[in-house]
Amino acid sequence: MSDEPTDDDLMRAYAGGSARAFERLYRRHAAPLYRFVRRVLGRQGSGHVDEVFQDTWARVVQARERWAPQGAAFRTWLFTIAQRRAIDVLRRSGREQPLDEEAGPFVPEGQAWQGWPAAEPAGDAPAERSFWRAAGRRLLDCMETLPESQRAVFLLHHEEGLSLAEAARGLGLGFETAKSRLRYAMSKLRTCMGAYLPASAGES
Amino acid sequence: MNLPPDDTLPPPDAHLRTALRHAPDADAGPSAALSGRILADARRAVAPRPWGWMRGRPAGAAALASVLLAGFIGLMWRGGPPPPVGPEPSEAASPAVTARADNGQGSGHAADLSSRGASPAPSAAQSLRPELQAVAPVPARPTAPPASIGSRADVSGPARPAAVAAPELREPTDGHPLGPLSQGAERARPPASKAPPAPEGAMAADAAPADPLASIVGRLHADGPLPPAWTDLQALARGRWVPERAAAPTPIGQPVSAADGTVLGWLAWEQGAVLIQPAEGDLRWRASLAPADAARLRAALSP
Numbered sequence: 019m020s021d022e023p024t025d026d027d028l029m030r031a032y033a034g035g036s037a038r039a040f041e042r043l044y045r046r047h048a049a050p051l052y053r054f055v056r057r058v059l060g061r062q063g064s065g066h067v068d069e070v071f072q073d074t075w076a077r078v079v080q081a082r083e084r085w086a087p088q089g090a091a092f093r094t095w096l097f098t099i100a101q102r103r104a105i106d107v108l109r110r111s112g113r114e115q116p117l118d119e120e121a122g123p124f125v126p127e128g129q130a131w132q133g134w135p136a137a138e139p140a141g142d143a144p145a146e147r148s149f150w151r152a153a154g155r156r157l158l159d160c161m162e163t164l165p166e167s168q169r170a171v172f173l174l175h176h177e178e179g180l181s182l183a184e185a186a187r188g189l190g191l192g193f194e195t196a197k198s199r200l201r202y203a204m205s206k207l208r209t210c211m212g213a214y215l216p217a218s219a220g221e222s
Numbered sequence: 223m224n225l226p227p228d229d230t231l232p233p234p235d236a237h238l239r240t241a242l243r244h245a246p247d248a249d250a251g252p253s254a255a256l257s258g259r260i261l262a263d264a265r266r267a268v269a270p271r272p273w274g275w276m277r278g279r280p281a282g283a284a285a286l287a288s289v290l291l292a293g294f295i296g297l298m299w300r301g302g303p304p305p306p307v308g309p310e311p312s313e314a315a316s317p318a319v320t321a322r323a324d325n326g327q328g329s330g331h332a333a334d335l336s337s338r339g340a341s342p343a344p345s346a347a348q349s350l351r352p353e354l355q356a357v358a359p360v361p362a363r364p365t366a367p368p369a370s371i372g373s374r375a376d377v378s379g380p381a382r383p384a385a386v387a388a389p390e391l392r393e394p395t396d397g398h399p400l401g402p403l404s405q406g407a408e409r410a411r412p413p414a415s416k417a418p419p420a421p422e423g424a425m426a427a428d429a430a431p432a433d434p435l436a437s438i439v440g441r442l443h444a445d446g447p448l449p450p451a452w453t454d455l456q457a458l459a460r461g462r463w464v465p466e467r468a469a470a471p472t473p474i475g476q477p478v479s480a481a482d483g484t485v486l487g488w489l490a491w492e493q494g495a496v497l498i499q500p501a502e503g504d505l506r507w508r509a510s511l512a513p514a515d516a517a518r519l520r521a522a523l524s525p
Contacts, residue, residue, distance in 0.1 A: 037265040044261060049251040056250055068256050075260045079267045147244070154245030157238065176234045177242050204235055211241070 025092035033082040044075065047093065050178065051100055057177075058104045058170050060162050066107045074100040094180055098188035101170045108166055153211065160210035164203050171196055172203040434463055434498050434507040438478055438486045445481035451522035458519070459496060459509035466497070466506045474499055474506065476525060491520045 023031070023039075025046070031039035051074065056067045063070075077099050078085075085092075161169055167189070174185040186196035242248075252260075435456045442448050474497060475490025487500040494513045499506040511519070 032264075032268065035268045035270075037261075037268055040264045040268075041261060044257070044264070048257065052252045053247060053250050056247060068252070071252055072256060072260055076263060079264050082267070150240055150244035151246070153237075153241040154243070154248065157241040158245050158247065172238075173242075176239045204238065207238055208235070211238070 029078075029082065029085050029092055033085060040079075043078075043092075047096055051096060054097055054173055054178065055100050055104055057158070057161060057173055058101055058166055059108065060166075060169070062162075063104065063108050063111070066104075066111075070100060070103045070107055073103050077103075091184070093178070094174075094184050094188045097174060097178060097180075098190075101174075101189060104170075105166055156211055157207065160207050163210065164206060168199045168203040168206075171199045172207070175200055433460060434487075434500055434505070435459065437502070438498070438500060441480050441486055442478075449522065451519050454515075455496065455519050455523070458511055458515050462509040462511075463498075463507045464509070466508050489523065491516060496520075 023042070025043060028039040028043040028046075032043065052067070052071050055070050055074070056064070059067055059070065074096065078096065161172075164172070170189060171182075171185055171191075174180045174188065175182055180188070182196055182200060183193060185191075185200075186193045189196065191199070433456065435452075439448065439452050439456055442452060473488045475488045477485045478487050478489050479485050485501050487498055490497040490499075492508075494516050495508055495510050496516060496519065497506055497508050
C-alpha cells in the first residue's frame, strides 16, 4: 500500500489550511489537466487555455471547504470543471461546434484503416516512434473535427482512463448519451486516422 | 444513478490511445508563471488573516464592531467639542470691520501682497490699511513684534500712490469681504465659527497669530516679577489683535516702561477693548475683550 496521500486526503488537508497539500495536488494533476484543456479547446480556443486552466484551479480553491468525495473522484471532478469551463468559453466566443448525433442513428463514416501497427506497448524502434508521433499529430488534427462534447468524452475515456460511467456522471450526461457520443467520436477518429495513416506508414 | 457496467462497451481503442500518448502536445504543461499565479492564489486563500478568527462567529464580530465604534466615538469627543476659533459673537465685529461695513468697502486680497509694502497713505487708503494688514500674512512669525511689520513695509519697495492702491483694496470678491485667501481660510474653519463674522484680525491670527504684547511682556518679565494681569491680558487678547494704523501715531494711553525707564509701549483702554502701541514700529493694535475682563485688567494694570 502506497504512503502517498490520496487526492481526497490532500483536498481535505488543503481545506484545513495546508497550502502544501494543494501544491502536491497541483503537481499531481497540472500537466494532464493542462493537456486536456488544450485538447478540448482545440486550435480554435487555443488562446483560452491558460484562462480555463487557471479558472479551473480557482474553482478548486473556492470549493475547498465544500468539497466532499461523494462518489466522484477528485480527478473526475477536476476534469469535469475544466471541460465545462472550456465549453463555456467556446460558447461565449461562438466557436462551439454543434452536436450531430441527434441527426440519426450512428453510422460509421467510411472504412477505418486496418493496417495499424501494434499499439501497446509502442516499440522503441525509431521507425515505430516516428509512426506514432505522426499518428498523434494526425489525431490532434482529427479531433478538431469533433464537437467539443464528443471530444471531451473521448479524452476522458481514452486518455484520462475514466470509465464511461464516470465520464457520463462527470459531464452530467446520461450513460447512453455518453456512450453514443463516444461511439461517434471513435468512428470519426478512426476514419480520419485511416485516411492518413497509410501515407504516414509509408513514410516510416 | 443506476448505470450499466462498462463491460457492455468495447474497450478503449488502443491505437487511438497510443497515438494520443505520442501526440506532439503530450509534454505540454502550464508555464512556470501560470503555475506560480495559481499556487500563489491558493496559498493566499488559506493564509491566516487577522480577522480570520471571526469567521463563523457573528456574535464576536458584532462585539468587536461595537467596541471599535465606541472607541471611535470616544476619540471624537475626547476633551469635549472643539473650542470656538473666533471671538464670541457679541464681540465679533471689531471696529475695523464695522468701519468697513459702514463704508461698504471690501478689501481685495489680491491687493494685500502687492500693496503690503506701500508706504502709508492718507485718507481712504489709510483707513483701509488695518484691514490690509489684518488679512495679510503679517503674523507669520507669531512672536514677532509689530516693528517687524513696519520694517517689512519699509523694505518692500517704493511707495504706491493711494489712488492706485485704493481701487484694488476696494475690489469686492464675490461679496466676500476678505478675498480668496481669506475665503479659503474661512472655508477651513468649522461651520460654527462662520455664523458670526469674525474680525479680520482674528482671521489673520488664525493663519499666524501675532502678539504685539510678546516683546513688552517678555521685557517686563526679564526685569522682575511680572504682574499676573499681564499674562491674563496676553492670554485673553491672543488671536484678537487687529492692527490699526500704519503711520507713526501719537502715543496713546499710559506708557509701559521697563525697569530702566525705557518706554516699551503705550497701553490704552476703551469700552470692551484694549489698545497697545509698542514703542518699536508704527502700529497700534486693538483687541476686543469682554467688558468685564477689560475692566478688571484695566484696574489691575493702571498705575
